[in-house]
Amino acid sequence: MHQLITNTLCTLTLFSAGTLVITWQLWHSASTAMQTAAHQSVKRTDAIPDEARDATNSTMTLTQGSCTQDTQYSLSHEAALKPYIRTVALLKGEVLWCSSFTGNYPQAIHQKDFSTARLTLYPGDRIAADIPFLVYLTPASVGYVAVSISDVHLRDALMPVPENPLLTLVAGNRMLTRQGNVMTLKSSSPRQLLVTSSHYPFSIGYSLPSGFSPDRLFSQGGMLLIMTAILSLTVGWLLRRYLAKYTTPAENLRKALERREIEPYYQPVVNGSTGSIEGFEVLARWKHPQAGFIPPDVFIPAAEKSGLIIPLTRYLMHQVQAELIPFLGQLPDGLHIGINIGAEHVTSGLLVGDCRVFLDAFSRKPVKLVLEITEREPLDMTAETLRCLTELHKCGVLLALDDFGTGYSGLSYLNESAFDIIKIDKSFVSRITPEPDSTRLVDCVIDIARKMSLSIVAEGVETQQQARYLTRCDIPLLQGYYFFRPMPLSELLNVMLSKP
Ligand code: G
Ligand code: G
Numbered sequence: 001m002h003q004l005i006t007n008t009l010c011t012l013t014l015f016s017a018g019t020l021v022i023t024w025q026l027w028h029s030a031s032t033a034m035q036t037a038a039h040q041s042v043k044r045t046d047a048i049p050d051e052a053r054d055a056t057n058s059t060m061t062l063t064q065g066s067c068t069q070d071t072q073y074s075l076s077h078e079a080a081l082k083p084y085i086r087t088v089a090l091l092k093g094e095v096l097w098c099s100s101f102t103g104n105y106p107q108a109i110h111q112k113d114f115s116t117a118r119l120t121l122y123p124g125d126r127i128a129a130d131i132p133f134l135v136y137l138t139p140a141s142v143g144y145v146a147v148s149i150s151d152v153h154l155r156d157a158l159m160p161v162p163e164n165p166l167l168t169l170v171a172g173n174r175m176l177t178r179q180g181n182v183m184t185l186k187s188s189s190p191r192q193l194l195v196t197s198s199h200y201p202f203s204i205g206y207s208l209p210s211g212f213s214p215d216r217l218f219s220q221g222g223m224l225l226i227m228t229a230i231l232s233l234t235v236g237w238l239l240r241r242y243l244a245k246y247t248t249p250a251e252n253l254r255k256a257l258e259r260r261e262i263e264p265y266y267q268p269v270v271n272g273s274t275g276s277i278e279g280f281e282v283l284a285r286w287k288h289p290q291a292g293f294i295p296p297d298v299f300i301p302a303a304e305k306s307g308l309i310i311p312l313t314r315y316l317m318h319q320v321q322a323e324l325i326p327f328l329g330q331l332p333d334g335l336h337i338g339i340n341i342g343a344e345h346v347t348s349g350l351l352v353g354d355c356r357v358f359l360d361a362f363s364r365k366p367v368k369l370v371l372e373i374t375e376r377e378p379l380d381m382t383a384e385t386l387r388c389l390t391e392l393h394k395c396g397v398l399l400a401l402d403d404f405g406t407g408y409s410g411l412s413y414l415n416e417s418a419f420d421i422i423k424i425d426k427s428f429v430s431r432i433t434p435e436p437d438s439t440r441l442v443d444c445v446i447d448i449a450r451k452m453s454l455s456i457v458a459e460g461v462e463t464q465q466q467a468r469y470l471t472r473c474d475i476p477l478l479q480g481y482y483f484f485r486p487m488p489l490s491e492l493l494n495v496m497l498s499k500p
Protein backbone atom coordinates (compact mmCIF):
# COMPACT_ATOMS: atom_id res chain seq x y z
CA MET A 1 0.00 0.00 0.00
CA HIS A 2 2.75 2.36 1.12
CA GLN A 3 4.73 1.43 -1.98
CA LEU A 4 1.74 2.04 -4.27
CA ILE A 5 1.29 5.56 -2.87
CA THR A 6 5.00 6.34 -3.31
CA ASN A 7 4.78 5.04 -6.85
CA THR A 8 1.67 6.99 -7.83
CA LEU A 9 3.04 10.17 -6.24
CA CYS A 10 6.30 9.79 -8.11
CA THR A 11 4.54 9.23 -11.45
CA LEU A 12 2.21 12.20 -10.88
CA THR A 13 5.05 14.48 -9.78
CA LEU A 14 7.06 13.57 -12.85
CA PHE A 15 4.10 14.17 -15.15
CA SER A 16 3.24 17.51 -13.49
CA ALA A 17 6.85 18.67 -13.70
CA GLY A 18 6.94 17.68 -17.38
CA THR A 19 3.68 19.50 -18.10
CA LEU A 20 4.96 22.56 -16.27
CA VAL A 21 8.15 22.63 -18.34
CA ILE A 22 6.17 22.19 -21.58
CA THR A 23 3.75 24.97 -20.57
CA TRP A 24 6.60 27.30 -19.75
CA GLN A 25 8.42 26.47 -22.98
CA LEU A 26 5.30 27.10 -25.09
CA TRP A 27 4.61 30.37 -23.26
CA HIS A 28 8.22 31.43 -23.75
CA SER A 29 8.06 30.66 -27.50
CA ALA A 30 4.73 32.50 -27.82
CA SER A 31 6.14 35.55 -25.97
CA THR A 32 9.25 35.60 -28.13
CA ALA A 33 7.13 35.27 -31.27
CA MET A 34 4.98 38.19 -30.12
CA GLN A 35 8.00 40.37 -29.39
CA THR A 36 9.53 39.53 -32.76
CA ALA A 37 6.23 40.35 -34.45
CA ALA A 38 6.15 43.75 -32.72
CA HIS A 39 9.69 44.56 -33.88
CA GLN A 40 8.88 43.51 -37.45
CA SER A 41 5.76 45.59 -37.33
CA VAL A 42 7.75 48.68 -36.23
CA LYS A 43 10.07 48.22 -39.21
CA ARG A 44 7.20 47.86 -41.64
CA THR A 45 5.32 50.83 -40.15
CA ASP A 46 8.45 53.02 -40.33
CA ALA A 47 8.20 52.92 -44.15
CA ILE A 48 4.86 54.77 -44.01
CA PRO A 49 5.96 58.02 -42.30
CA ASP A 50 9.09 57.78 -44.50
CA GLU A 51 6.84 58.33 -47.48
CA ALA A 52 4.90 61.11 -45.74
CA ARG A 53 8.21 62.84 -44.92
CA ASP A 54 9.26 62.71 -48.60
CA ALA A 55 5.90 64.14 -49.72
CA THR A 56 6.21 66.88 -47.07
CA ASN A 57 9.71 67.81 -48.25
CA SER A 58 8.52 68.14 -51.86
CA THR A 59 5.53 70.31 -50.96
CA MET A 60 6.97 72.46 -48.16
CA THR A 61 7.64 75.45 -50.46
CA LEU A 62 3.96 75.51 -51.49
CA THR A 63 2.91 76.70 -48.00
CA GLN A 64 4.09 80.20 -48.83
CA GLY A 65 2.04 80.59 -52.01
CA SER A 66 -1.70 80.42 -52.70
CA CYS A 67 -3.86 77.50 -53.71
CA THR A 68 -3.50 77.69 -57.49
CA GLN A 69 -4.15 74.87 -59.91
CA ASP A 70 -0.41 74.23 -60.05
CA THR A 71 -0.31 73.95 -56.26
CA GLN A 72 -3.22 71.47 -56.29
CA TYR A 73 -1.58 69.55 -59.08
CA SER A 74 1.64 69.23 -57.10
CA LEU A 75 -0.27 68.06 -54.02
CA SER A 76 -2.35 65.52 -56.02
CA HIS A 77 0.80 64.31 -57.76
CA GLU A 78 2.44 63.52 -54.43
CA ALA A 79 -0.70 61.80 -53.10
CA ALA A 80 -1.30 59.78 -56.23
CA LEU A 81 2.26 58.49 -56.74
CA LYS A 82 2.96 57.50 -53.18
CA PRO A 83 1.04 54.33 -52.42
CA TYR A 84 0.51 54.79 -48.65
CA ILE A 85 -0.60 58.42 -48.86
CA ARG A 86 -4.25 59.36 -49.08
CA THR A 87 -4.12 63.17 -49.09
CA VAL A 88 -1.55 65.93 -48.85
CA ALA A 89 -2.95 69.19 -47.47
CA LEU A 90 -1.76 72.65 -46.45
CA LEU A 91 -3.11 74.13 -43.19
CA LYS A 92 -3.28 77.53 -41.56
CA GLY A 93 -4.21 77.05 -37.90
CA GLU A 94 -7.05 74.53 -37.95
CA VAL A 95 -8.21 75.48 -41.44
CA LEU A 96 -7.28 73.33 -44.38
CA TRP A 97 -6.84 75.79 -47.29
CA CYS A 98 -5.39 73.65 -50.06
CA SER A 99 -5.68 69.86 -50.43
CA SER A 100 -5.03 67.08 -52.94
CA PHE A 101 -8.52 65.86 -52.11
CA THR A 102 -10.88 68.85 -51.69
CA GLY A 103 -8.98 71.32 -53.83
CA ASN A 104 -9.01 74.96 -52.86
CA TYR A 105 -12.25 74.93 -50.86
CA PRO A 106 -11.10 76.00 -47.43
CA GLN A 107 -12.45 73.65 -44.82
CA ALA A 108 -12.35 73.67 -41.09
CA ILE A 109 -10.89 70.60 -39.48
CA HIS A 110 -13.84 68.82 -37.95
CA GLN A 111 -11.85 66.83 -35.53
CA LYS A 112 -12.60 68.24 -32.08
CA ASP A 113 -9.16 67.51 -30.76
CA PHE A 114 -6.81 68.74 -33.45
CA SER A 115 -3.26 67.99 -32.41
CA THR A 116 -0.03 69.62 -33.55
CA ALA A 117 2.01 66.46 -32.74
CA ARG A 118 4.12 64.94 -35.51
CA LEU A 119 1.92 61.83 -35.68
CA THR A 120 -1.74 61.75 -34.63
CA LEU A 121 -4.35 59.04 -35.03
CA TYR A 122 -7.89 60.23 -35.81
CA PRO A 123 -11.07 58.19 -35.83
CA GLY A 124 -13.04 58.46 -39.08
CA ASP A 125 -15.11 61.57 -39.73
CA ARG A 126 -17.56 62.75 -42.37
CA ILE A 127 -14.92 63.89 -44.82
CA ALA A 128 -12.84 60.79 -44.29
CA ALA A 129 -15.88 58.55 -44.82
CA ASP A 130 -15.56 57.23 -41.26
CA ILE A 131 -12.27 55.58 -42.02
CA PRO A 132 -9.66 56.12 -39.32
CA PHE A 133 -6.46 57.79 -40.47
CA LEU A 134 -3.01 58.85 -39.32
CA VAL A 135 -1.78 62.40 -39.90
CA TYR A 136 1.91 63.26 -40.34
CA LEU A 137 2.09 66.99 -39.51
CA THR A 138 5.05 69.26 -40.17
CA PRO A 139 5.11 72.93 -39.18
CA ALA A 140 6.11 75.29 -42.01
CA SER A 141 7.07 78.95 -41.85
CA VAL A 142 3.37 79.63 -42.47
CA GLY A 143 1.00 76.93 -41.16
CA TYR A 144 1.57 73.19 -41.63
CA VAL A 145 1.89 70.46 -44.20
CA ALA A 146 -0.46 67.56 -43.28
CA VAL A 147 -0.12 64.16 -44.89
CA SER A 148 -2.87 61.65 -44.12
CA ILE A 149 -2.50 57.92 -44.34
CA SER A 150 -5.42 55.55 -44.49
CA ASP A 151 -5.73 52.91 -41.75
CA VAL A 152 -5.67 50.04 -44.25
CA HIS A 153 -1.92 50.38 -44.72
CA LEU A 154 -1.40 50.78 -41.01
CA ARG A 155 -3.45 47.73 -40.22
CA ASP A 156 -1.48 45.76 -42.79
CA ALA A 157 1.70 46.71 -40.96
CA LEU A 158 0.17 45.36 -37.74
CA MET A 159 -0.26 41.96 -39.34
CA PRO A 160 3.15 40.37 -39.72
CA VAL A 161 1.75 37.17 -38.29
CA PRO A 162 -1.83 36.75 -39.46
CA GLU A 163 -2.97 34.59 -36.53
CA ASN A 164 -1.72 37.12 -34.05
CA PRO A 165 -4.46 39.68 -33.38
CA LEU A 166 -2.91 41.46 -30.46
CA LEU A 167 -0.67 44.17 -32.03
CA THR A 168 -1.75 47.85 -31.86
CA LEU A 169 -0.32 51.08 -33.24
CA VAL A 170 0.19 53.71 -30.55
CA ALA A 171 0.81 57.39 -31.38
CA GLY A 172 0.49 60.03 -28.68
CA ASN A 173 -2.32 58.99 -26.38
CA ARG A 174 -4.25 57.10 -29.02
CA MET A 175 -4.18 53.56 -30.24
CA LEU A 176 -5.28 51.92 -33.48
CA THR A 177 -6.36 48.31 -33.13
CA ARG A 178 -6.12 45.78 -35.91
CA GLN A 179 -9.90 45.88 -36.18
CA GLY A 180 -9.52 49.51 -37.22
CA ASN A 181 -10.76 51.26 -34.06
CA VAL A 182 -9.03 54.36 -32.78
CA MET A 183 -9.20 54.55 -29.01
CA THR A 184 -7.88 57.01 -26.47
CA LEU A 185 -5.53 55.34 -23.99
CA LYS A 186 -6.65 55.60 -20.41
CA SER A 187 -5.03 54.40 -17.25
CA SER A 188 -7.72 51.71 -17.16
CA SER A 189 -6.79 50.36 -20.61
CA PRO A 190 -5.33 46.85 -20.59
CA ARG A 191 -1.59 47.03 -20.02
CA GLN A 192 0.52 46.36 -23.04
CA LEU A 193 4.23 46.24 -23.77
CA LEU A 194 5.56 48.74 -26.35
CA VAL A 195 8.26 48.59 -29.02
CA THR A 196 9.01 52.22 -29.96
CA SER A 197 10.24 53.30 -33.38
CA SER A 198 13.64 54.92 -33.34
CA HIS A 199 12.65 57.21 -36.25
CA TYR A 200 9.12 58.40 -35.55
CA PRO A 201 7.05 59.03 -32.44
CA PHE A 202 4.97 55.85 -32.49
CA SER A 203 5.10 52.47 -30.89
CA ILE A 204 3.71 49.05 -31.56
CA GLY A 205 1.89 47.61 -28.57
CA TYR A 206 1.58 43.95 -27.73
CA SER A 207 0.44 41.86 -24.80
CA LEU A 208 2.16 38.77 -23.45
CA PRO A 209 0.26 35.53 -23.98
CA SER A 210 -1.50 34.07 -20.93
CA GLY A 211 0.71 31.84 -18.79
CA PHE A 212 -1.49 28.80 -19.16
CA SER A 213 -3.72 28.09 -22.11
CA PRO A 214 -5.19 24.59 -22.49
CA ASP A 215 -5.70 25.35 -26.19
CA ARG A 216 -2.03 26.14 -26.76
CA LEU A 217 -0.93 23.21 -24.58
CA PHE A 218 -2.96 20.63 -26.50
CA SER A 219 -2.53 22.05 -30.00
CA GLN A 220 1.22 22.74 -29.79
CA GLY A 221 2.37 20.48 -26.95
CA GLY A 222 0.08 17.47 -27.49
CA MET A 223 2.82 15.18 -28.70
CA LEU A 224 5.16 16.25 -25.88
CA LEU A 225 2.39 15.69 -23.34
CA ILE A 226 1.85 12.17 -24.58
CA MET A 227 5.58 11.50 -24.42
CA THR A 228 5.77 12.91 -20.88
CA ALA A 229 2.88 10.68 -19.84
CA ILE A 230 4.56 7.61 -21.32
CA LEU A 231 7.88 8.52 -19.71
CA SER A 232 6.28 9.08 -16.27
CA LEU A 233 4.41 5.79 -16.44
CA THR A 234 7.56 3.97 -17.50
CA VAL A 235 9.62 5.46 -14.68
CA GLY A 236 6.79 4.64 -12.23
CA TRP A 237 6.73 1.06 -13.48
CA LEU A 238 10.52 0.71 -13.28
CA LEU A 239 10.49 2.17 -9.77
CA ARG A 240 7.81 -0.32 -8.78
CA ARG A 241 9.90 -3.20 -10.05
CA TYR A 242 13.00 -1.81 -8.39
CA LEU A 243 11.26 -1.38 -5.03
CA ALA A 244 9.70 -4.83 -5.26
CA LYS A 245 13.05 -6.39 -6.07
CA TYR A 246 15.00 -4.56 -3.42
CA THR A 247 12.75 -4.94 -0.41
CA THR A 248 15.02 -6.22 2.30
CA PRO A 249 14.29 -9.47 4.12
CA ALA A 250 13.67 -7.37 7.22
CA GLU A 251 10.96 -5.37 5.44
CA ASN A 252 9.29 -8.55 4.25
CA LEU A 253 9.40 -9.92 7.76
CA ARG A 254 7.88 -6.75 9.19
CA LYS A 255 5.03 -7.04 6.70
CA ALA A 256 4.59 -10.70 7.55
CA LEU A 257 4.18 -9.79 11.22
CA GLU A 258 1.61 -7.13 10.33
CA ARG A 259 -0.30 -9.59 8.16
CA ARG A 260 -0.07 -12.29 10.85
CA GLU A 261 1.57 -14.75 8.48
CA ILE A 262 3.82 -16.07 11.24
CA GLU A 263 2.30 -18.53 13.67
CA PRO A 264 3.47 -20.71 16.51
CA TYR A 265 4.00 -24.44 16.03
CA TYR A 266 4.43 -26.73 19.00
CA GLN A 267 6.88 -29.62 19.35
CA PRO A 268 5.98 -31.82 22.33
CA VAL A 269 8.58 -32.52 25.01
CA VAL A 270 8.20 -36.08 26.25
CA ASN A 271 9.11 -37.93 29.43
CA GLY A 272 11.20 -40.77 28.03
CA SER A 273 10.32 -43.36 30.72
CA THR A 274 6.57 -42.75 30.96
CA GLY A 275 5.95 -41.49 27.43
CA SER A 276 3.76 -38.67 28.77
CA ILE A 277 3.87 -35.22 27.19
CA GLU A 278 5.29 -32.77 29.70
CA GLY A 279 4.99 -29.71 27.50
CA PHE A 280 6.36 -28.37 24.25
CA GLU A 281 8.79 -26.01 22.55
CA VAL A 282 7.26 -23.15 20.56
CA LEU A 283 8.73 -22.85 17.04
CA ALA A 284 7.94 -20.02 14.66
CA ARG A 285 6.45 -20.92 11.27
CA TRP A 286 6.03 -18.44 8.40
CA LYS A 287 3.33 -19.33 5.93
CA HIS A 288 3.95 -16.97 3.05
CA PRO A 289 0.88 -16.57 0.79
CA GLN A 290 3.00 -16.79 -2.40
CA ALA A 291 6.32 -18.35 -1.49
CA GLY A 292 4.69 -20.99 0.71
CA PHE A 293 6.39 -22.22 3.85
CA ILE A 294 9.56 -20.31 4.78
CA PRO A 295 11.83 -22.18 7.22
CA PRO A 296 12.89 -20.40 10.43
CA ASP A 297 16.59 -20.98 9.70
CA VAL A 298 16.06 -18.36 6.96
CA PHE A 299 14.02 -15.70 8.69
CA ILE A 300 15.17 -16.04 12.32
CA PRO A 301 18.73 -14.88 11.47
CA ALA A 302 17.23 -11.99 9.47
CA ALA A 303 15.03 -11.10 12.44
CA GLU A 304 18.03 -11.21 14.75
CA LYS A 305 20.03 -8.91 12.50
CA SER A 306 17.25 -6.36 12.00
CA GLY A 307 16.08 -6.06 15.59
CA LEU A 308 12.77 -7.67 14.67
CA ILE A 309 13.44 -10.68 16.87
CA ILE A 310 11.92 -8.89 19.88
CA PRO A 311 8.59 -8.01 18.19
CA LEU A 312 8.52 -11.48 16.65
CA THR A 313 9.02 -13.21 20.02
CA ARG A 314 6.50 -10.98 21.73
CA TYR A 315 4.00 -11.68 18.98
CA LEU A 316 4.53 -15.44 19.35
CA MET A 317 4.24 -15.28 23.16
CA HIS A 318 1.00 -13.41 22.78
CA GLN A 319 -0.32 -15.92 20.23
CA VAL A 320 0.63 -18.90 22.39
CA GLN A 321 -1.10 -17.33 25.35
CA ALA A 322 -4.25 -16.53 23.35
CA GLU A 323 -4.39 -19.99 21.77
CA LEU A 324 -3.84 -21.96 24.97
CA ILE A 325 -5.89 -20.10 27.55
CA PRO A 326 -9.26 -21.53 26.35
CA PHE A 327 -7.92 -25.07 26.96
CA LEU A 328 -6.16 -24.44 30.26
CA GLY A 329 -8.56 -26.59 32.25
CA GLN A 330 -7.73 -29.68 30.19
CA LEU A 331 -3.96 -29.28 30.27
CA PRO A 332 -1.69 -30.91 32.88
CA ASP A 333 -0.24 -28.94 35.78
CA GLY A 334 3.27 -27.47 35.45
CA LEU A 335 3.17 -27.52 31.65
CA HIS A 336 6.66 -27.07 30.16
CA ILE A 337 6.50 -24.19 27.67
CA GLY A 338 9.82 -23.65 25.87
CA ILE A 339 10.22 -20.32 24.06
CA ASN A 340 13.28 -19.43 21.97
CA ILE A 341 14.71 -16.02 22.87
CA GLY A 342 17.22 -13.89 20.95
CA ALA A 343 20.24 -12.51 22.83
CA GLU A 344 19.05 -8.99 22.01
CA HIS A 345 15.84 -9.59 23.94
CA VAL A 346 17.82 -10.46 27.07
CA THR A 347 19.80 -7.22 26.98
CA SER A 348 16.85 -5.03 25.92
CA GLY A 349 15.37 -4.70 29.41
CA LEU A 350 11.98 -5.82 28.06
CA LEU A 351 12.25 -9.52 28.73
CA VAL A 352 11.34 -9.56 32.44
CA GLY A 353 8.15 -7.56 31.78
CA ASP A 354 7.18 -9.77 28.85
CA CYS A 355 7.58 -12.91 30.96
CA ARG A 356 5.56 -11.45 33.82
CA VAL A 357 2.68 -10.66 31.47
CA PHE A 358 2.89 -14.19 30.06
CA LEU A 359 2.92 -15.88 33.45
CA ASP A 360 0.12 -13.67 34.78
CA ALA A 361 -2.08 -14.86 31.91
CA PHE A 362 -1.55 -18.43 33.17
CA SER A 363 -2.07 -17.65 36.85
CA ARG A 364 -5.10 -20.02 37.04
CA LYS A 365 -2.90 -22.97 36.18
CA PRO A 366 0.79 -22.23 36.74
CA VAL A 367 3.08 -23.29 33.94
CA LYS A 368 6.84 -23.84 33.71
CA LEU A 369 8.11 -21.16 31.37
CA VAL A 370 11.50 -22.15 29.92
CA LEU A 371 13.40 -19.54 27.96
CA GLU A 372 15.74 -21.18 25.46
CA ILE A 373 18.73 -18.95 24.81
CA THR A 374 20.88 -20.24 21.99
CA GLU A 375 24.58 -20.66 22.33
CA ARG A 376 25.04 -19.94 18.61
CA GLU A 377 24.59 -16.20 19.20
CA PRO A 378 27.07 -14.50 21.52
CA LEU A 379 25.53 -13.31 24.77
CA ASP A 380 27.55 -10.76 26.74
CA MET A 381 27.48 -11.84 30.33
CA THR A 382 27.58 -8.30 31.67
CA ALA A 383 26.37 -7.30 35.09
CA GLU A 384 23.21 -6.03 33.38
CA THR A 385 22.57 -9.42 31.73
CA LEU A 386 23.16 -11.28 34.95
CA ARG A 387 20.77 -8.97 36.78
CA CYS A 388 18.12 -9.69 34.13
CA LEU A 389 18.63 -13.45 34.46
CA THR A 390 18.38 -13.20 38.25
CA GLU A 391 15.16 -11.21 37.91
CA LEU A 392 13.78 -13.89 35.61
CA HIS A 393 14.62 -16.60 38.14
CA LYS A 394 12.79 -14.61 40.80
CA CYS A 395 9.67 -14.64 38.63
CA GLY A 396 9.91 -18.43 38.39
CA VAL A 397 11.22 -18.50 34.85
CA LEU A 398 13.69 -21.30 33.96
CA LEU A 399 16.60 -20.69 31.61
CA ALA A 400 17.83 -23.26 29.13
CA LEU A 401 21.04 -23.09 27.16
CA ASP A 402 19.94 -24.12 23.67
CA ASP A 403 22.06 -25.96 21.09
CA PHE A 404 24.56 -26.73 23.83
CA GLY A 405 28.02 -27.56 22.54
CA THR A 406 27.66 -25.99 19.11
CA GLY A 407 28.66 -22.40 19.59
CA TYR A 408 30.05 -19.69 21.82
CA SER A 409 31.70 -20.89 25.02
CA GLY A 410 28.65 -22.38 26.70
CA LEU A 411 30.96 -23.64 29.38
CA SER A 412 31.84 -20.17 30.57
CA TYR A 413 28.11 -19.26 30.68
CA LEU A 414 27.50 -22.30 32.85
CA ASN A 415 30.15 -21.11 35.28
CA GLU A 416 27.98 -18.05 36.03
CA SER A 417 25.29 -20.45 37.27
CA ALA A 418 22.77 -18.47 35.28
CA PHE A 419 21.17 -21.50 33.55
CA ASP A 420 18.93 -24.24 34.91
CA ILE A 421 18.75 -26.54 31.92
CA ILE A 422 20.93 -27.46 29.00
CA LYS A 423 19.44 -28.67 25.75
CA ILE A 424 21.74 -31.26 24.24
CA ASP A 425 21.97 -30.39 20.59
CA LYS A 426 20.67 -32.80 17.97
CA SER A 427 24.15 -33.08 16.49
CA PHE A 428 25.24 -35.01 19.63
CA VAL A 429 22.08 -37.03 19.86
CA SER A 430 22.29 -38.08 16.22
CA ARG A 431 25.69 -39.68 16.90
CA ILE A 432 24.07 -42.29 19.09
CA THR A 433 24.09 -45.46 16.95
CA PRO A 434 24.60 -49.20 17.65
CA GLU A 435 28.39 -48.61 17.33
CA PRO A 436 30.09 -49.09 20.73
CA ASP A 437 31.94 -45.73 20.83
CA SER A 438 29.15 -43.60 19.35
CA THR A 439 27.90 -42.32 22.70
CA ARG A 440 31.19 -41.00 23.96
CA LEU A 441 30.56 -37.34 23.12
CA VAL A 442 27.01 -37.29 24.44
CA ASP A 443 28.23 -39.00 27.61
CA CYS A 444 30.70 -36.15 28.13
CA VAL A 445 28.01 -33.56 27.69
CA ILE A 446 25.72 -35.37 30.11
CA ASP A 447 28.61 -35.54 32.56
CA ILE A 448 29.20 -31.80 32.39
CA ALA A 449 25.51 -31.11 33.01
CA ARG A 450 25.45 -33.44 36.01
CA LYS A 451 28.56 -31.89 37.51
CA MET A 452 27.04 -28.44 37.16
CA SER A 453 23.75 -29.71 38.68
CA LEU A 454 21.77 -28.80 35.58
CA SER A 455 18.66 -30.45 34.17
CA ILE A 456 18.89 -31.90 30.69
CA VAL A 457 16.57 -31.90 27.72
CA ALA A 458 17.76 -33.90 24.72
CA GLU A 459 16.56 -32.74 21.35
CA GLY A 460 16.65 -34.24 17.87
CA VAL A 461 15.74 -37.74 19.05
CA GLU A 462 15.00 -39.63 15.87
CA THR A 463 15.33 -43.29 16.70
CA GLN A 464 14.04 -45.71 19.33
CA GLN A 465 17.62 -46.57 20.18
CA GLN A 466 18.47 -42.93 20.91
CA ALA A 467 15.37 -42.59 23.07
CA ARG A 468 16.22 -45.73 25.01
CA TYR A 469 19.82 -44.79 25.53
CA LEU A 470 19.00 -41.30 26.77
CA THR A 471 16.30 -42.61 29.09
CA ARG A 472 18.75 -45.14 30.46
CA CYS A 473 21.09 -42.22 31.21
CA ASP A 474 18.27 -40.71 33.32
CA ILE A 475 17.62 -37.81 30.99
CA PRO A 476 14.08 -36.89 31.93
CA LEU A 477 12.90 -34.92 28.90
CA LEU A 478 13.25 -35.82 25.23
CA GLN A 479 12.22 -34.05 22.10
CA GLY A 480 12.44 -35.14 18.46
CA TYR A 481 10.88 -36.58 15.35
CA TYR A 482 10.85 -40.02 16.96
CA PHE A 483 8.08 -38.73 19.23
CA PHE A 484 6.51 -35.79 17.47
CA ARG A 485 7.27 -33.25 14.78
CA PRO A 486 6.39 -29.59 15.40
CA MET A 487 2.63 -29.21 14.88
CA PRO A 488 -0.13 -26.62 14.98
CA LEU A 489 -2.24 -26.18 18.10
CA SER A 490 -5.18 -28.31 16.92
CA GLU A 491 -2.88 -31.32 16.52
CA LEU A 492 -1.12 -30.63 19.79
CA LEU A 493 -4.46 -30.64 21.61
CA ASN A 494 -5.36 -33.89 19.88
CA VAL A 495 -2.24 -35.71 21.02
CA MET A 496 -2.17 -34.15 24.49
CA LEU A 497 -5.80 -34.63 25.34
CA SER A 498 -6.06 -38.16 23.97
CA LYS A 499 -3.04 -39.47 25.92
CA PRO A 500 -3.00 -39.76 29.71
O1 G B 1 12.16 -25.81 13.33
P1 G B 1 13.13 -25.32 13.32
O2 G B 1 13.40 -25.47 11.92
O3 G B 1 11.89 -24.76 13.77
O4 G B 1 13.93 -24.04 13.78
C1 G B 1 15.11 -23.60 13.18
C2 G B 1 15.83 -22.65 14.08
O5 G B 1 15.04 -21.52 14.35
C3 G B 1 16.15 -23.29 15.42
O6 G B 1 17.45 -22.88 15.78
C4 G B 1 15.18 -22.65 16.36
O7 G B 1 15.75 -22.52 17.63
C5 G B 1 14.96 -21.30 15.73
N1 G B 1 13.65 -20.80 16.06
C6 G B 1 12.45 -21.29 15.73
N2 G B 1 11.46 -20.50 16.22
C7 G B 1 12.07 -19.49 16.89
C8 G B 1 11.61 -18.36 17.61
O8 G B 1 10.42 -18.14 17.78
N3 G B 1 12.53 -17.52 18.15
C9 G B 1 13.86 -17.75 17.99
N4 G B 1 14.71 -16.87 18.54
N5 G B 1 14.34 -18.79 17.30
C10 G B 1 13.45 -19.66 16.78
O1 G C 1 17.68 -24.58 17.80
P1 G C 1 16.48 -25.25 18.37
O2 G C 1 16.86 -26.32 19.30
O3 G C 1 15.44 -24.30 18.92
O4 G C 1 15.86 -25.99 17.14
C1 G C 1 14.90 -26.90 17.14
C2 G C 1 14.99 -27.34 15.74
O5 G C 1 15.17 -28.71 15.62
C3 G C 1 13.78 -26.99 14.96
O6 G C 1 14.22 -26.66 13.69
C4 G C 1 13.03 -28.28 14.90
O7 G C 1 12.15 -28.38 13.82
C5 G C 1 14.20 -29.24 14.78
N1 G C 1 13.94 -30.60 15.20
C6 G C 1 13.14 -31.02 16.19
N2 G C 1 13.19 -32.37 16.33
C7 G C 1 14.07 -32.81 15.37
C8 G C 1 14.56 -34.09 15.03
O8 G C 1 14.23 -35.12 15.58
N3 G C 1 15.47 -34.16 14.02
C9 G C 1 15.90 -33.06 13.38
N4 G C 1 16.79 -33.20 12.39
N5 G C 1 15.48 -31.82 13.67
C10 G C 1 14.56 -31.71 14.68
Ligand code: MN
Binds near residue numbers: 281340402
Ligand atom coordinates in the same frame (compact mmCIF):
# COMPACT_ATOMS: atom_id res chain seq x y z
MN1 MN D 1 15.15 -24.23 20.81
